[in-house]
Amino acid sequence: MAFWKKGKAGAEPTRLFYACDIHGSEPTYRKFLNAAKFYEVDALIFGGDLMGKLLIPIVRDAGGTYRARLQGQNHHITSDGEMKEFKRVLQTLGFYWQEMDPEEYRTYEGNQERIDGLFDVLAKERLGEWIVLAEERLAGSHVRVYLCGGNDDTDEVLSALDEVPQDRVVNAENRVVPLDDEHVVVTVGYSTPTPWETPREKTEPEIAAVIAGVMAEVPDPSRAVFNFHCPPLDSSLDTCLKLDASVWPPTPLLENGQAIYYGAGSQAVTDALVRYQPTAGLHGHIHESRGMIDYGRTPAFNPGSEYGEGVLRGLIVAIRGGEVVGHQFTSG
Amino acid sequence: MAEAVAPQVFTRRASGLVRVMSPYSAFIYNILTMGIIFPWVFMQAPTAFQGSNLVLAILFAFLFELPIAMAYVWLATALPRSGGDYVFQSRVFGGGFGFTVVFGFFVVWILQWVALSGWLLASVGIAPMFIGLGVTTGVSAFTDIGTWAAGANGIIIISVLNAIVALVLLVTGFRNYVRFQYVMWYAILLSFGIVVLLFLFTDPGSSTASLDAFAAEVDNTSNFFATASTSAAAAGVDFNPPFWLIGSLLAAPIAWTSLQWATYSSEQGGEIKNAHVFRNQAFIMVGSLAATAGLLILLALAMQKGLGSDGILVASSGYWYGVGEATIGGNIMFPNFMAMGLTGSWLIVLLIGLGFILNSFQIVCNCYIGTTRIMVAQGLDGLLPDWFARVNPRWKTPVNAHVAYFLAALPVIWAFNKVGDWSTKWALGVTFANGAVMVLSALAAALLPYRAKKVYEASPGAGYKVGNVPTVTIVGALGFLLGGFMVASFLFVKDLGLAFTNSAFPYMIVIGTAVFALIIYFVMRSVKASKGIKVEYAFAEIPPE
Numbered sequence: 040m041a042f043w044k045k046g047k048a049g050a051e052p053t054r055l056f057y058a059c060d061i062h063g064s065e066p067t068y069r070k071f072l073n074a075a076k077f078y079e080v081d082a083l084i085f086g087g088d089l090m091g092k093l094l095i096p097i098v099r100d101a102g103g104t105y106r107a108r109l110q111g112q113n114h115h116i117t118s119d120g121e122m123k124e125f126k127r128v129l130q131t132l133g134f135y136w137q138e139m140d141p142e143e144y145r146t147y148e149g150n151q152e153r154i155d156g157l158f159d160v161l162a163k164e165r166l167g168e169w170i171v172l173a174e175e176r177l178a179g180s181h182v183r184v185y186l187c188g189g190n191d192d193t194d195e196v197l198s199a200l201d202e203v204p205q206d207r208v209v210n211a212e213n214r215v216v217p218l219d220d221e222h223v224v225v226t227v228g229y230s231t232p233t234p235w236e237t238p239r240e241k242t243e244p245e246i247a248a249v250i251a252g253v254m255a256e257v258p259d260p261s262r263a264v265f266n267f268h269c270p271p272l273d274s275s276l277d278t279c280l281k282l283d284a285s286v287w288p289p290t291p292l293l294e295n296g297q298a299i300y301y302g303a304g305s306q307a308v309t310d311a312l313v314r315y316q317p318t319a320g321l322h323g324h325i326h327e328s329r330g331m332i333d334y335g336r337t338p339a340f341n342p343g344s345e346y347g348e349g350v351l352r353g354l355i356v357a358i359r360g361g362e363v364v365g366h367q368f369t370s371g
Numbered sequence: 372m373a374e375a376v377a378p379q380v381f382t383r384r385a386s387g388l389v390r391v392m393s394p395y396s397a398f399i400y401n402i403l404t405m406g407i408i409f410p411w412v413f414m415q416a417p418t419a420f421q422g423s424n425l426v427l428a429i430l431f432a433f434l435f436e437l438p439i440a441m442a443y444v445w446l447a448t449a450l451p452r453s454g455g456d457y458v459f460q461s462r463v464f465g466g467g468f469g470f471t472v473v474f475g476f477f478v479v480w481i482l483q484w485v486a487l488s489g490w491l492l493a494s495v496g497i498a499p500m501f502i503g504l505g506v507t508t509g510v511s512a513f514t515d516i517g518t519w520a521a522g523a524n525g526i527i528i529i530s531v532l533n534a535i536v537a538l539v540l541l542v543t544g545f546r547n548y549v550r551f552q553y554v555m556w557y558a559i560l561l562s563f564g565i566v567v568l569l570f571l572f573t574d575p576g577s578s579t580a581s582l583d584a585f586a587a588e589v590d591n592t593s594n595f596f597a598t599a600s601t602s603a604a605a606a607g608v609d610f611n612p613p614f615w616l617i618g619s620l621l622a623a624p625i626a627w628t629s630l631q632w633a634t635y636s637s638e639q640g641g642e643i644k645n646a647h648v649f650r651n652q653a654f655i656m657v658g659s660l661a662a663t664a665g666l667l668i669l670l671a672l673a674m675q676k677g678l679g680s681d682g683i684l685v686a687s688s689g690y691w692y693g694v695g696e697a698t699i700g701g702n703i704m705f706p707n708f709m710a711m712g713l714t715g716s717w718l719i720v721l722l723i724g725l726g727f728i729l730n731s732f733q734i735v736c737n738c739y740i741g742t743t744r745i746m747v748a749q750g751l752d753g754l755l756p757d758w759f760a761r762v763n764p765r766w767k768t769p770v771n772a773h774v775a776y777f778l779a780a781l782p783v784i785w786a787f788n789k790v791g792d793w794s795t796k797w798a799l800g801v802t803f804a805n806g807a808v809m810v811l812s813a814l815a816a817a818l819l820p821y822r823a824k825k826v827y828e829a830s831p832g833a834g835y836k837v838g839n840v841p842t843v844t845i846v847g848a849l850g851f852l853l854g855g856f857m858v859a860s861f862l863f864v865k866d867l868g869l870a871f872t873n874s875a876f877p878y879m880i881v882i883g884t885a886v887f888a889l890i891i892y893f894v895m896r897s898v899k900a901s902k903g904i905k906v907e908y909a910f911a912e913i914p915p916e
Contacts, residue, residue, distance in 0.1 A: 051903075070913040073913050074913055132829060274764055275762035275764045275767065300544070300546065302764070328762075331761075347829065349825040357904060365899065365904040366904065370462075370752075370910065371911060371912050371913035
């Protein structure tokens with residue numbers, strides 16, 4: 040019988056669902072959790088960038104109404120129903136909000152340090168709620184959700200991953216954790232320097248050192264799934280516009296009047312994929328660069344992101360015996 | 372309570388998404404795709420629907436397309452990503468439907484436009500320009516080149532070269548195209564402007580004399596216009612037809628074959644800056660539609676002024692009735708060609724010719740750009756092999772999809788020019804098929820608030836309602852109905868499409884392309900299933916609760 044059947048090749052593959060870069064979007068995160076049941080997968084892996092990017096001050100007006108600005112439009116909120124609907128839209132878009140008086144609003148104007156502090160408070164609060172939600176949704180199932188940060192997340196916010204009690208949620212940040220009986224997940228959430236000067240950027244040598252550190256704990260690299268937020272350099276998974284970082288916000292650099300595309304990934308990540316030949320490489324960071332590429336036997340993926348539309352871009356990967364046996368990009 | 376403030380958004384240092392194509396570039400792209408200098412309605416409608424009014428036909432087409440373009444504005448802001456129609460329809464109707472319609476009716480049928488653009492380049496661009504240069508300079512070699520370019524072999528060679536140059540330009544970086552598009556834009560505007568001015572500054576009597584002299588130089592004939600008029604009348608042209616309102620309405624679908632492409636930029640929504648901003652998409656789609664309709668009307672009025680109704684009818688008879696006497700050097704009298712006949716300047720001929728050559732080239736470029744983006748989206752969704760979705764790391768473009776589309780176009784280019792009944796039998800379905808995609812996308816827009824609720828609610832267009840009904844539902848439904856009229860006319864009106872030959876064969880070809888796409892869908896679904904993956908997952912929306 041063994042002549043006809045090679046080892047465990049016929050066994051059911053482990054199916055994992057990967058998504059990243061949801062940037063605070065509540066419905067997108069909820070979809071991510073529901074993906075376990077919906078796509079019938081065994082594990083949920085998140086690839087970093089949990090935090091939202093915008094905070095909408097909702098300022099009290101005379102007469103108990105409110106004013107706010109969203110997507111370039113001024114909103115005058117005059118009833119509880121309108122407020123509820125407005126906040127629901129903010130949740131979908133991944134934005135935070137804070138109701139405040141005009142006096143309080145003025146204390147934030149031009150004070151980036153104070154604004155960043157408010158971001159951290161609200162984002163950490165939301166991440167804590169998300170961990171609790173994950174525990175509730177996945178209770179009684181065999182599915183675990185692996186969470187980590189990306190370059191856009193602050194260490195202060197990510198500390199919630201350790202502070203909130205958890206069973207189904209695994210803090211995968213910069214460590215090696217088991218995925219199934221034969222595979223492990225190796226996570227690195229940093230990116231190379233960006234024009235945006237985001238909170239968690241590292242130089243190439245620093246990223247290489249972090250990867251070497253976590254790989255030292257991996258007994259068999261061929262059975263490792265790389266969950267590296269930053270995609271490999273010049274891989275087609277990292278294509279974006281070159282920006283002028285000397286102005287804020289950064290604007291596209293022009294050559295003969297035209298914008299320039301370039302690879303914003305990491306050489307250290309490329310080197311690791313080539314050297315260790317893991318089961319698969321899961322990457323994010325560059326939302327517009329959805330795709331896949333092979334490094335020897337290792338396929339590397341970037342599912343992209345459209346969190347702002349409430350769409351969960353993701354990837355189902357079926358792995359068995361250290362190999363990807365099937366994959367499917369999703370848009371749910 | 373302190374005085375009211377106008378609050379601004381708080382931001383932090385986080386990375387952002389930036390795109391390459393400006394709304395203005397996308398606006399230009401749509402106008403060029405509509406082909407302002409290839410106004411089929413001028414060539415077909417005057418004789419196919421005698422008594423129809425060209426200006427009215429263009430206005431009808433504009434009004435019918437308007438709700439469709441508006442529906443696309445909602446779709447493109449709600450789903451600002453590459454793959455346009457495929458993305459819209461697969462999200463609203465489901466993957467099987469979206470793939471079958473857009474692959475079968477767009478990707479497959481647009482191969483026809485690749486062949487057509489080569490024909491245009493040779494027959495309407497290179498041939499008239501060289502013939503015109505031959506006449507104005509007296510150098511017979513120019514006339515010989517023009518005559519060769521208008522022959523079947525010349526057209527095939529020029530078509531293949533056209534496709535190769537576009538392939539190289541596009542695979543080596545999309546920004547190369549964006550840069551070159553500005554050259555095409557200004558050259559085409561100049562060419563168009565010259566043609567309009569030449570018509571405006573002449574009158575039918577003078578233009579008849581000029582065309583007689585031009586034909587005498589090229590074909591060594593005399594009394595060209597009188598001979599052509601007599602032959603046209605013998606072929607069935609009525610030079611004094613009564614005004615026909617219904618005919619003008621039936622001519623609108625012909626004008627629509629140009630104006631319907633006002634939404635084509637949606638295929639590369641992922642590459643347009645601030646594509647999610649409502650006013651940008653309104654400018655890109657509705658703005659380009661209005662601008663093109665205006666330019667076409669201007670050209671119609673100018674032709675009426677310079678050529679008169681008789682001149683327009685004679686030119687049209689050469690195209691629609693195949694009246695040989697109403698052609699010069701074997702070339703159909705497109706507006707540019709007639710304008711060349713009105714001038715004695717080689718420089719003006721050259722400028723007009725370059726505009727037409729560049730617009731022909733732009734058409735093959737937009738065939739590639741739109742369809743390869745669709746193929747990449749379908750490859751990523753697992754409905755085409757992964758190979759199609761691979762983006763070249765060096766050039767950052769979908770090289771595989773480009774090469775595949777080029778190879779697929781070669782036999783179509785050959786058939787277009789060598790198979791005698793290709794245009795009147797095999798390829799009759801192209802206007803129906805392309806139009807059907809757009810009309811179904813309008814329907815997708817109408818259903819967006821109900822079939823993709825979360826996507827709709829997060830979109831900037833969600834705020835617009837008429838009573839309790841989303842505005843997109845109203846404009847989408849209106850677009851579906853008005854576009855449905857156009858599409859139905861391609862199906863059933865003899866002079867407009869599939870009914871042309873009174874044969875079931877063209878209908879079978881259209882059905883065949885849909886079945887072909889459906890077979891690919893089921894094969895890919897089965898291949899994916901064998902690997903433990905359900906392809907339906909690519910489109911299914913996960914409930915957040």
